[in-house]
Amino acid sequence: MERTPGVVLGVIVAASFGVVLVTYCMVRSDDPPAASPAPATSGTVAQGGVRGATVDSARRTDLDSSLDDAAPAAPQQVVAPRTGGERDGSDPPIPVPPMVVTPEQEAADAAYAELQKQAMDELNAQLASQRSALRKACGGGAGKFSINASFDPGGKLLALGISDVRGPDGSGPAGDLGQCVRSQALDLKIAPPGQGVSVEVPLAL
Secondary structure, X not given: XXXXXXXXXXXXXXXXXXXXXHHHHHHHHHOOOOOOOOOOOOOOEOOOOOEXXXXXXXXXXXXXXXXXXXXOOOOOOOOOOOOHXXXXXXXXXXXXXXXXXXXXXXXXXXHHHHHHHHXXXXXXXXXXXXXXXXXXXXXXXXXXXXXXXXXXXXXXXXXXXXXXXXXXXOOOOOHHHHHHHHHOOOOOOOOOOOOOEEEEEEEEO
């Protein structure tokens, strides 16, 4: 059977197309299959087959707001007010109000000062009369002392204290002399002052 040139050309084209198709199929068969996209679900599957929790936008908003409400507030710095003894030098000193003395208080102070003067005069006179006996009882030693005495409203002696008086150089009466004077029973009393009174007078031997 005699073939025409057109038939031969068609056979050649068909054969060439078949070779190309077979080659394309062979190349495609060597490529790994593409992973199919995971279906959209309400949760994702984590490694090991565990499905993750569903995240809902509305519930997420509620959770975030609840966490914000429960979160502790940031600590606030508290500045303690400065007292009068804690001034940093920038503030002016706090003025001290003057002491107000009422006329009644002035009269009471003046009356107490007068009672003290009377008690001191009486006490000095009594100590002067007992000085010789004290010096004799204590071996004739010399020294200076301070007498602190308290009397009740009736003039009775309530408390008596005798302390050594030292000079500028620190010298004072001998220790045994002071102990002797303090061991003597001094007979001291004053006229009833009408209220308790305390005085301090010197004693020199």
